[in-house]
Amino acid sequence: MRHLLSAADLDLGEAVLVLDTAAQMAATQAREIKKLPTLRGRTVVNLFFEDSTRTRISFETAAKRLSADVINFSAKGSSVSKGESLKDTALTLQAMGADAVVIRHQASGAPHTLAHAGWTHGAVVNAGDGMHQHPTQALLDAYTLRRHLVGDGGRADATGRDLAGVHVAIVGDVLHSRVARSNVQLLRTLGARVTLVAPPTLVPVGVHAWPAEVSYDLDDVLATGPDAVMMLRVQRERMSSAGGGFFPSPLEYTRGYGLDARRLALLPDHAVVLHPGPMNRGLEISADAADSPRAVIVEQVANGVAVRMAVLYLLLAGGDTTRGRDEGTSRAGDGQERTDVRTDETRVHA
Amino acid sequence: MTTYLLTGARPLGGDPTDVLVADGVVAALGADARRAGAQVVEADGLVLLPGLVDLHTHLREPGREDAETVESGTRAAALGGFTAVHAMANTTPTQDTAGVVEQVWRLGRDAGWCDVHPVGAVTVGLEGERLAELSAMARSAAAVRVFSDDGKCVHDPVVMRRALEYVKAFDGVVAQHAQEPRLTEGAQMHEGVVSAELGLTGWPAVAEEAVVARDVLLAEHVGSRLHVLHLSTAGSVDIVRWAKARGIAVTAEATPHHLALTDDLVRGYDPRFKVNPPLRTAEDVEAVRQGLADGTIDVVGTDHAPHPREDKDCEWGAAAFGMTGLETALSVVQEVMVDTGRLTWADVARVMSTAPAHIGRLTGQGRPIAVGEPANLTLVDPAARRVVVPEEQATASVNSPFAGRELPGRVVATFLRGRATVLDGALVEGTHR
Numbered sequence: 001m002r003h004l005l006s007a008a009d010l011d012l013g014e015a016v017l018v019l020d021t022a023a024q025m026a027a028t029q030a031r032e033i034k035k036l037p038t039l040r041g042r043t044v045v046n047l048f049f050e051d052s053t054r055t056r057i058s059f060e061t062a063a064k065r066l067s068a069d070v071i072n073f074s075a076k077g078s079s080v081s082k083g084e085s086l087k088d089t090a091l092t093l094q095a096m097g098a099d100a101v102v103i104r105h106q107a108s109g110a111p112h113t114l115a116h117a118g119w120t121h122g123a124v125v126n127a128g129d130g131m132h133q134h135p136t137q138a139l140l141d142a143y144t145l146r147r148h149l150v151g152d153g154g155r156a157d158a159t160g161r162d163l164a165g166v167h168v169a170i171v172g173d174v175l176h177s178r179v180a181r182s183n184v185q186l187l188r189t190l191g192a193r194v195t196l197v198a199p200p201t202l203v204p205v206g207v208h209a210w211p212a213e214v215s216y217d218l219d220d221v222l223a224t225g226p227d228a229v230m231m232l233r234v235q236r237e238r239m240s241s242a243g244g245g246f247f248p249s250p251l252e253y254t255r256g257y258g259l260d261a262r263r264l265a266l267l268p269d270h271a272v273v274l275h276p277g278p279m280n281r282g283l284e285i286s287a288d289a290a291d292s293p294r295a296v297i298v299e300q301v302a303n304g305v306a307v308r309m310a311v312l313y314l315l316l317a318g319g320d321t322t323r324g325r326d327e328g329t330s331r332a333g334d335g336q337e338r339t340d341v342r343t344d345e346t347r348v349h350a
Numbered sequence: 351m352t353t354y355l356l357t358g359a360r361p362l363g364g365d366p367t368d369v370l371v372a373d374g375v376v377a378a379l380g381a382d383a384r385r386a387g388a389q390v391v392e393a394d395g396l397v398l399l400p401g402l403v404d405l406h407t408h409l410r411e412p413g414r415e416d417a418e419t420v421e422s423g424t425r426a427a428a429l430g431g432f433t434a435v436h437a438m439a440n441t442t443p444t445q446d447t448a449g450v451v452e453q454v455w456r457l458g459r460d461a462g463w464c465d466v467h468p469v470g471a472v473t474v475g476l477e478g479e480r481l482a483e484l485s486a487m488a489r490s491a492a493a494v495r496v497f498s499d500d501g502k503c504v505h506d507p508v509v510m511r512r513a514l515e516y517v518k519a520f521d522g523v524v525a526q527h528a529q530e531p532r533l534t535e536g537a538q539m540h541e542g543v544v545s546a547e548l549g550l551t552g553w554p555a556v557a558e559e560a561v562v563a564r565d566v567l568l569a570e571h572v573g574s575r576l577h578v579l580h581l582s583t584a585g586s587v588d589i590v591r592w593a594k595a596r597g598i599a600v601t602a603e604a605t606p607h608h609l610a611l612t613d614d615l616v617r618g619y620d621p622r623f624k625v626n627p628p629l630r631t632a633e634d635v636e637a638v639r640q641g642l643a644d645g646t647i648d649v650v651g652t653d654h655a656p657h658p659r660e661d662k663d664c665e666w667g668a669a670a671f672g673m674t675g676l677e678t679a680l681s682v683v684q685e686v687m688v689d690t691g692r693l694t695w696a697d698v699a700r701v702m703s704t705a706p707a708h709i710g711r712l713t714g715q716g717r718p719i720a721v722g723e724p725a726n727l728t729l730v731d732p733a734a735r736r737v738v739v740p741e742e743q744a745t746a747s748v749n750s751p752f753a754g755r756e757l758p759g760r761v762v763a764t765f766l767r768g769r770a771t772v773l774d775g776a777l778v779e780g781t782h783r
Contacts, residue, residue: 085663086665087663106667107666107668108548108549108550108667109619110665110666110667112619113664116618129549130550131549131551132548132549132550178549181549204546205542205545205546205554206541206542206543206545206547208543209543209546209547210546210547
């Protein structure tokens with residue numbers, strides 16, 4: 001893996017490797033001393049052209065837990081019409097010796113351009129681009145789903161396992177959602193079945209080519225007993241005429257597509273509720289649903305750190321014998337590396 | 351003026367003959383053409399066409415001389431085999447007054463590489479609100495006959511109706527950029543399977559087709575000429591076909607890129623493939639080819655749209671719309687239409703010279719290759735192949751979607767009223783002013 005630009009970049013083996021590595025990273029995070037020396041001396045740049053405190057902090061925490069040096073570069077508003085171009089920003093970061101660039105950008109494809117235009121030699125991690133992709137979100141969602149739904153509901157070791165047979169409903173603004181696009185691809189790669197649920201105005205033209213079913217009726221889909229329901233954030237401004245007039249009112253949206261206590265009760269006992277955050281409580285999800293025991297939304301945040309540690313580790317240290325600057329990592333292959341990550345130190349909170 | 355003897359040339363791809371070019375006209379054909387003192391141009395196996403006429407060129411001057419000038423753009427035109435181009439109105443200042451169109455016309459005349467016919471803006475500042483002084487432009491030295499807000503759509507139906515009516519006074523034509531603005535807010539590419547995957551805001555086919563349908567009906571209602579620029583969808587081709595069958599005075603254009611390229615190319619987010627209207631699906635491309643083959647589409651226009659490097663060397667969303675085309679148009683048409691048997695060279699002469707000259711009401715262009723006719727001629731080697739290298743082109747910009755691609759055909763010589771602007775595939779410097 002040279003970059004992580006899209007969930008489609010990962011084949012089944014790679015996706016499972018990321019999840020397994022994330023599990024090992026999560027185990028280290030239960031220790032008293034959470035920091036690993038793996039990326040000591042390496043520099044990770046968080047290049048954020050769009051506000052996202054949550055994602056940035058998650059990547060920052062992940063990099064620091066791996067002992068990387070972290071530079072946060074907030075370039076909001078400076079990219080398109082005025083100020084420094086993406087190209088010049090990238091050249092600057094390259095000159096400063098960035099080993100990895102974690103990029104969040106409002107333009108779909110900006111990470112792809114950054115990775116392929118020859119402006120930087122570092123690994124590029126897509127932290128969300130426009131309406132295109134958010135692959136680490138899909139990975140942390142898959143990781144969370146695997147923990148709860150595979151291997152006897154988390155009681156048995158899920159290492160090496162995919163999500164075959166799992167049915168996930170993704171509900172909400174699919175049209176504008178990079179989370180939905182990444183999840184549809186990754187869940188399919190992992191063998192899960194996906195049903196997209198949204199009002200027809202919020203489903204893209206061309207969705208028929210996606211490996212997912214589409215429904216306009218949330219109650220119908222819940223009645224089929226999905227193993228997980230993933231609620232997407234809906235921006236209130238989408239209802240206005242200027243915002244595109246995608247639905248008549250927040251209330252009508254909530255009636256049709258909001259997850260509330262009544263709908264929660266329709267789910268099978270083992271089903272979990274996910275949301276990428278930040279939530280609009282009362283719009284796409286009620287407090288009853290968001291705070292219910294089957295909501296794993298807070299856990300998703302914690303898992304995000306482990307998954308991003310795994311991604312940075314695999315991109316900067318894993319399977320790359322040409323670099324060799326990292327410590328504590330064997331050069332012998334994936335199995336060896338995995339062993340090394342989980343060696344030493346006592347698990348305190350096991 | 352130098353006299354040229356073209357030996358063994360095949361007019362419109364027909365039987366070889368000798369052609370004598372003297373005193374600005376085709377002076378003799380066949381055995382009569384052998385005359386002493388003429389400079390011989392070996393043309394064995396080469397196809398002789400009437401000089402190409404482009405109804406759709408962006409020369410960018412005045413205002414964006416960093417992208418193109420009249421000088422650089424008309425050099426590119428001559429190398430592409432063109433003897434006349436229509437310079438679109440979206441300059442800065444806009445070509446919406448007699449003064450500005452006369453300036454562009456003079457710049458073209460001074461450059462001397464091909465005839466430059468400025469297109470007049472339909473509305474003041476391309477704002478779509480009130481008519482520009484169309485009559486003043488028509489009666490200026492530039493003698494404007496083609497009016498267009500190209501780049502923007504004349505979207506207000508009343509303004510469009512008035513423009514169509516008004517230009518009848520001087521036999522003008524309104525060339526519409528068909529794009530319903532509300533349906534295309536923030537649009538980045540064709541709306542379909544690829545846009546859904548890439549997360550780019552879609553430019554739906556219906557946004558073009560709805561305007562084409564409205565405009566052909568308006569043209570019928572007021573009895574005016576309408577020209578539809580860059581048809582890009584199968585639905586638009588169907589509507590124009592229907593309108594022609596109904597007797598409506600509509601003509602239509604296809605661009606080389608809409609004849610050759612599909613939206614699959616956007617998958618790499620390379621802004622060289624960003625254009626308006628956007629690249630469409632393979633089905634649309636096939637429909638546009640069919641429309642050109644069966645005469646539904648009258649002309650190929652380049653929509654040559656140069657942009658400086660910084661406007662393409664960036665992320666997709668920030669990049670400008672448009673691609674260069676003057677120096678590749680004929681090769682693309684040869685590849686997708688001639689070499690596939692869908693058009694003859696005589697058809698190429700029709701769609702790239704005769705028909706556009708007629709729509710633009712040019713009298714000395716798009717003429718038959720016959721004794722006494724103005725010697726606006728293009729000599730093409732259809733057997734040649736070349737790799738497109740934008741940095742080697744005469745246009746001042748490098749945003750060619752065909753960069754690195756091998757294309758058939760090469761313009762060997764171009765004659766503008768008997769004067770060679772291009773010989774041996776190179777510009778003839780120094781003699782043209």
